[in-house]
Amino acid sequence: MLSENAKKDIQAALRKYPNRRSAVMDALRIAQADGGGSLTKGAMEEVAQILDMRPAEVNAAAAFYTMYNVKKPVGRYYIQVCRNISCSLLGAEHLIKHMEKTLGIKTGETTKDSKFTITTVECLGSCGTAPMMQINDDFHENLTTEKIDGILKSLK
Amino acid sequence: MEKVLLKNIDKPDAYKIDAYIRYGGYKALETALKSDRDHLIQLVKDSGLRGRGGAGFSTGLKWSFIPKDPTIPKYLCCNADEGEPGTFKDRGIMDNDPHLLIEGMIISSFAIGAGTAYIYIRGEFVFGIRRLQAAIDEAYAKGFLGKNILGSGFNLDMYVHSGFGAYICGEETALLESIEGYRAQPRKKPPFPALAGLYGKPTVINNVETLSCIPAIVEKGAKWFSSIGPAKSPGPKIFCVSGHVKKPGLYELPMGTTIRDIVYNHCGGILGDKKLKAVIPGGVSAPMLTGKDLDTPMDFDSIAAKGSMLGSGAVIVMDETTCIVKMSYIINRFFSHESCGKCTPCREGTSWLTNVLGRMEHGEGRPGDVELLESLCGNIFGRTFCPLGDGAVMALRGALKNFRHEFQHHVDKKACLV
Numbered sequence: 001m002l003s004e005n006a007k008k009d010i011q012a013a014l015r016k017y018p019n020r021r022s023a024v025m026d027a028l029r030i031a032q033a034d035g036g037g038s039l040t041k042g043a044m045e046e047v048a049q050i051l052d053m054r055p056a057e058v059n060a061a062a063a064f065y066t067m068y069n070v071k072k073p074v075g076r077y078y079i080q081v082c083r084n085i086s087c088s089l090l091g092a093e094h095l096i097k098h099m100e101k102t103l104g105i106k107t108g109e110t111t112k113d114s115k116f117t118i119t120t121v122e123c124l125g126s127c128g129t130a131p132m133m134q135i136n137d138d139f140h141e142n143l144t145t146e147k148i149d150g151i152l153k154s155l156k
Numbered sequence: 157m158e159k160v161l162l163k164n165i166d167k168p169d170a171y172k173i174d175a176y177i178r179y180g181g182y183k184a185l186e187t188a189l190k191s192d193r194d195h196l197i198q199l200v201k202d203s204g205l206r207g208r209g210g211a212g213f214s215t216g217l218k219w220s221f222i223p224k225d226p227t228i229p230k231y232l233c234c235n236a237d238e239g240e241p242g243t244f245k246d247r248g249i250m251d252n253d254p255h256l257l258i259e260g261m262i263i264s265s266f267a268i269g270a271g272t273a274y275i276y277i278r279g280e281f282v283f284g285i286r287r288l289q290a291a292i293d294e295a296y297a298k299g300f301l302g303k304n305i306l307g308s309g310f311n312l313d314m315y316v317h318s319g320f321g322a323y324i325c326g327e328e329t330a331l332l333e334s335i336e337g338y339r340a341q342p343r344k345k346p347p348f349p350a351l352a353g354l355y356g357k358p359t360v361i362n363n364v365e366t367l368s369c370i371p372a373i374v375e376k377g378a379k380w381f382s383s384i385g386p387a388k389s390p391g392p393k394i395f396c397v398s399g400h401v402k403k404p405g406l407y408e409l410p411m412g413t414t415i416r417d418i419v420y421n422h423c424g425g426i427l428g429d430k431k432l433k434a435v436i437p438g439g440v441s442a443p444m445l446t447g448k449d450l451d452t453p454m455d456f457d458s459i460a461a462k463g464s465m466l467g468s469g470a471v472i473v474m475d476e477t478t479c480i481v482k483m484s485y486i487i488n489r490f491f492s493h494e495s496c497g498k499c500t501p502c503r504e505g506t507s508w509l510t511n512v513l514g515r516m517e518h519g520e521g522r523p524g525d526v527e528l529l530e531s532l533c534g535n536i537f538g539r540t541f542c543p544l545g546d547g548a549v550m551a552l553r554g555a556l557k558n559f560r561h562e563f564q565h566h567v568d569k570k571a572c573l574v
Contacts, residue, residue: 022337051337061338090399121280122323122493123239123240123241128244
């Protein structure tokens with residue numbers, strides 16, 4: 001069930017557009033944050049009801065955009081490491097391996113305590129400060145293995 | 157050169173409206189609102205401003221295609237999807253100087269007669285989304301947005317629309333589909349957005365950097381702008397430099413600054429003083445150039461004459477230790493990941509290219525693979541609705557043109573040359 005706050009935020013998003021369907025991306029983003037970082041079938045059905053859309057149409061939008069974690073639970077800290085060109089030139093591959101080793105999981109997996117998920121992403125527009133990663137909402141830039149160790153340790 | 161686009165980037169609190177006004181902001185808006193629409197469109201045409209998103213189309217000309225009938229609702233969409241790998245200029249503006257963009261958008265909306273403006277920003281830019289929303293709220297509170305702006309009778313609402321992870325949304329018609337709540341798949345053109353864009357209404361889509369040039373053009377005039385850089389490709393330009401350079405980052409320089417000047421003077425040369433092997437001048441869709449092209453001026457026409465693209469101005473520098481096969485694999489993997497799936501040649505072709513490049517890179521290349529790459533390129537290029545597939549092909553063809561022997565070596569020796 002969507003929280004009252006999430007429903008209120010979706011109503012606010014609706015005011016930005018001349019029709020209800022246009023709010024689907026905002027609504028799904030709100031629902032995902034409300035659901036701890038992933039979208040359940042139930043949440044998408046609720047979004048469909050609020051927006052007067054068919055659940056399949058909502059699902060089509062959610063499945064298209066890569067930041068929606070459709071029916072895919074993620075850890076409390078969702079780590080996305082850039083694997084594109086500028087980060088690769090400065091050692092992204094090495095950093096990904098280091099993180100996999102430190103956390104004892106492979107890219108795409110979540111630690112047993114549901115704390116960390118590692119995934120790779122394409123360019124996040126942080127190329128002048130490569131290599132970089134995003135953890136939840138925050139960018140971490142100019143990464144080194146030492147810096148990563150410090151960041152992982154600081155996350156409770 | 158006096159900075160135009162990054163002038164406030166290091167000034168304290170520039171993201172707050174009072175500081176922005178103190179630094180001279182929103183004066184151009186007052187001037188513009190006292191002028192008339194045709195005059196503003198002519199001014200931007202005369203300035204010679206060409207779109208900074210990558211295509212380099214005349215901004216004033218694009219605006220002039222919008223029907224004049226005041227009874228038809230019109231839209232301005234700012235393309236802040238900034239997804240071309242290597243590009244981080246729009247983020248620089250939005251994070252640090254959001255009012256520059258907002259002021260440019262209000263003036264541009266007035267010029268084309270738009271009553272609603274959307275900023276389509278990629279969802280990963282959470283910091284920028286918050287900054288922009290706070291700045292928009294401030295602009296409403298000061299009467300720069302909303303009803304009867306500064307007593308001019310002009311009304312404008314502005315909203316942030318957050319993308320959610322799809323490179324294709326940088327393609328203007330895919331961006332429109334995305335705002336309308338659909339999967340972001342490009343539309344057939346014509347009709348062009350100037351006639352039938354967002355919700356079927358006349359729409360202008362401009363890049364962040366393009367719109368951020370507008371306040372200065374209004375304040376200082378078309379002549380001033382067109383006198384910066386080459387006559388056919390004038391103005392200030394933000395270059396995003398990344399990769400193997402000592403000082404990567406954003407550099408605002410006149411259009412037409414040479415690659416050598418950017419890499420060796422402004423960025424301090426190659427990391428570890430190694431030799432330069434290749435440089436991508438305009439984001440990964442742009443074919444790579446080599447050391448012999450270093451004296452090429454960075455402007456739309458000069459880079460095109462070398463068979464590449466100025467694109468977004470994302471300069472990616474690779475030193476002599478870089479494996480071009482591996483980089484081509486990374487670039488193509490990106491394109492196949494981001495293909496929206498609408499057109500078969502792109503959807504299937506980019507994945508196939510990635511498979512072949514992947515096996516070459518991993519020492520499993522087969523005889524004939526280099527020729528296979530070339531043949532696949534021919535079957536993708538020019539056969540799709542939008543330029544994503546073309547971008548993949550141009551990037552790979554650029555690599556093959558200059559470094560074919562490296563690809564062949566990967567196949568023949570199952571090993572890397574570097």
